[in-house]
Amino acid sequence: MSASERHGETPAAGRPRSATTRAQTHLWVAQRVTAMVLAIAVVVHLVMIVMAVRGGLSAAEIIARTRGNEAWLAFYVVFALAAGVHGAIGLRNIAAEAVGLRGRGADLAWVAAGLVTAGFGIRAAIGLYA
Amino acid sequence: MAEVASLKVSVWRGGEQGHFARFDVPARENQTVLDVVTHIQRELDPSLAYRFACRVGMCGSCAMTVNGRARWTCRTHVRKVVDADGALELRPLANLPVIRDLAADLAPFFDKWSRAHGTFQPKDARDGAVPDDFAVVPPASKQRREADAGIECIGCAVCYASCDVVAWNGDYLGPAALNRAWTLVNDVRDGGRGERLDAVAGDAGCHSCHSTQSCTERCPKNLDPSAAIAGLKRVLFWDTLLGRR
Numbered sequence: 327m328s329a330s331e332r333h334g335e336t337p338a339a340g341r342p343r344s345a346t347t348r349a350q351t352h353l354w355v356a357q358r359v360t361a362m363v364l365a366i367a368v369v370v371h372l373v374m375i376v377m378a379v380r381g382g383l384s385a386a387e388i389i390a391r392t393r394g395n396e397a398w399l400a401f402y403v404v405f406a407l408a409a410g411v412h413g414a415i416g417l418r419n420i421a422a423e424a425v426g427l428r429g430r431g432a433d434l435a436w437v438a439a440g441l442v443t444a445g446f447g448i449r450a451a452i453g454l455y456a
Numbered sequence: 457m458a459e460v461a462s463l464k465v466s467v468w469r470g471g472e473q474g475h476f477a478r479f480d481v482p483a484r485e486n487q488t489v490l491d492v493v494t495h496i497q498r499e500l501d502p503s504l505a506y507r508f509a510c511r512v513g514m515c516g517s518c519a520m521t522v523n524g525r526a527r528w529t530c531r532t533h534v535r536k537v538v539d540a541d542g543a544l545e546l547r548p549l550a551n552l553p554v555i556r557d558l559a560a561d562l563a564p565f566f567d568k569w570s571r572a573h574g575t576f577q578p579k580d581a582r583d584g585a586v587p588d589d590f591a592v593v594p595p596a597s598k599q600r601r602e603a604d605a606g607i608e609c610i611g612c613a614v615c616y617a618s619c620d621v622v623a624w625n626g627d628y629l630g631p632a633a634l635n636r637a638w639t640l641v642n643d644v645r646d647g648g649r650g651e652r653l654d655a656v657a658g659d660a661g662c663h664s665c666h667s668t669q670s671c672t673e674r675c676p677k678n679l680d681p682s683a684a685i686a687g688l689k690r691v692l693f694w695d696t697l698l699g700r701r
Binding site: 343344346347348349350351352354355358359419422423424428 | 621624625654655657658659660661663664689692693696697701
């Protein structure tokens with residue numbers, strides 16, 4: 327007799343309960359880790375904005391800084407990925423609690439939405455680099 | 457309060473659907489909310505359903521919603537909760553099915569204790585046999601102190617009735633069950649750690665907690681279920697990140 331049987335648990339149809347809770351835990355961990363990344367990235371981003379607008383803001387100045395610069399490309403790719411994933415998981419939680427939108431299908435849709443959002447940001451970062 | 461001659465008591469009557477009945481109860485100098493309910497049932501309306509046992513804050517069975525807040529009625533003085541006009545509103549505990557009047561059905565609450573693997577599983581003797589020797593657990597060790605911090609829960613469901621996340625998500629295990637799980641996760645004699653952490657993880661478990669701490673604020677035993685839930689999150693975070701689960 328397994329422990330889960332002893333506790334009168336019936337696994338959900340399809341996926342065992344532990345697999346579902348593990349996936350949910352991974353989403354939670356991903357949101358926490360991306361939050362840590364964002365804490366640093368947002369500060370760098372804000373400082374960069376303040377510095378960039380000093381003495382006027384011009385496209386040429388921005389392009390001069392980012393074109394061919396792997397460090398800025400890497401920074402913005404990580405930033406966009408963290409923001410997309412973090413935001414989507416947060417919206418998932420709000421949707422689950424506020425309107426009861428739950429389930430594996432919804433989870434996959436939210437992860438996809440997060441990656442698409444991140445994709446737009448990464449495309450913009452590549453545009454500034456290339 | 458002492459100036460008010462009688463209390464205007466609104467009492468929930470019925471099941472999930474119902475209404476408030478009004479009773480006038482003589483105000484006394486020293487009077488608990490449970491005294492008021494008992495007066496109503498004995499003197500005014502014997503059909504009123506409510507639950508109590510010890511009357512001294514040991515059993516945890518008399519919890520109700522008093523003026524919008526979950527409390528032990530036996531340990532709540534009337535003068536501490538009524539305003540100048542002597543109005544008292546009594547409902548059954550929130551977030552639980554209503555059996556009748558002031559009696560809530562605590563079955564879902566205790567079912568979640570077992571879903572959270574709230575039973576001790578001896579590491580040395582999983583089949584229930586008596587271990588060969590006593591386990592030595594230093595009382596001052598960090599893990600034992602963590603376990604001791606939450607061990608005095610008597611299962612009154614005040615925290616459960618006060619929790620917003622339970623109201624939003626009926627599957628959520630709730631503060632008491634997660635607090636219990638945390639005491640066992642820290643019990644070095646327990647052998648069910650991995651399964652228990654699986655049981656308390658995810659959307660129905662500790663990861664839904666918003667740390668708003670109503671449970672901690674309202675626990676009549678001054679326990680800190682919010683800290684226990686944070687402990688579970690911490691363990692699951694590092695175990696997941698470092699691939700230990």
